[in-house]
Amino acid sequence: MEISFAGKRAIVTGAGKGIGRATALALARCGAEVVAVTRTRADLDSLLLECPSIKPVCVNLGDWGATEEALREAGGNVDLLIFFPIPRSFNINVKAVLHVSQIVARGMKARGTGGSIVNISSQASQCALQDHTVYCATKGALDMLTKVMALELGPYQIRVNSVNPTVVMTKMGRLAWSDPGKAKTMTSRIPLGRFAEVEDVVNSILFLLSDKSSMTNGVTLPVDGGFLAC
Secondary structure, eight states: OOOOOTTOEEEEESTTSHHHHHHHHHHHHTTOEEEEEESOHHHHHHHHHHOTTSEEEEOOTTOHHHHHHHHHHHOSOOOEEEEOOOSSSHIIIIIIHHHHHHHHHHHHHHHTSOEEEEEEOOGGGTSOOTTOHHHHHHHHHHHHHHHHHHHHHGGGTEEEEEEEESSBOSHHHHHHTOSHHHHHHHHTTSTTOSOBOHHHHHHHHHHHHSGGGTTOOSOEEEESTTGGGO
16 A cells, blocks of 8 residues: 655654654655654754754744744644654643644645644553553543544544554664563563554554545544454
């Protein structure tokens, strides 16, 4: 299934590392004009070396004023928004998603051409994980935020969905789950018996952003090998 985002403009937050970075690069390969947002300049610099067409925005999403100014300077006419909240805090995982979505959706509504927003949640939104109190709570809130946004923005042909991965084998994921004993505690609960690769998540994101999912709105899509089915 070929997906093209030619003529589309996308904002990817958390684009410096991991899944966010891979998504920014994938969107660029599919023809989108990509605005990459992260707070670490070095990550943006290395991303530009890999894909010079990407437009970098260095900002702390926890700073509302700076975020709004940075996104305004990056330009309007955004068709696609992908939000990767990284830190385990309500300020970024929930409040920043709402704030950035309001900024972007305002422009989408004004243009009247619709759009697609994908939030990156987690299987932890639907299954309690020990020692992950704040993380699970923020992801649960993000899922409900996604549903309400879908309800409110749907009449403007703006679709809002979330992707809910299991453990993903990013650089950080490999480090955190390198101990075979620890990994087994999780993979034993996944029917497919393995963790997700970055491409597994990116492909689901691209599908939800694309016209191939034009009737998909308000879903929380597990990319978990069946973890939540057990």
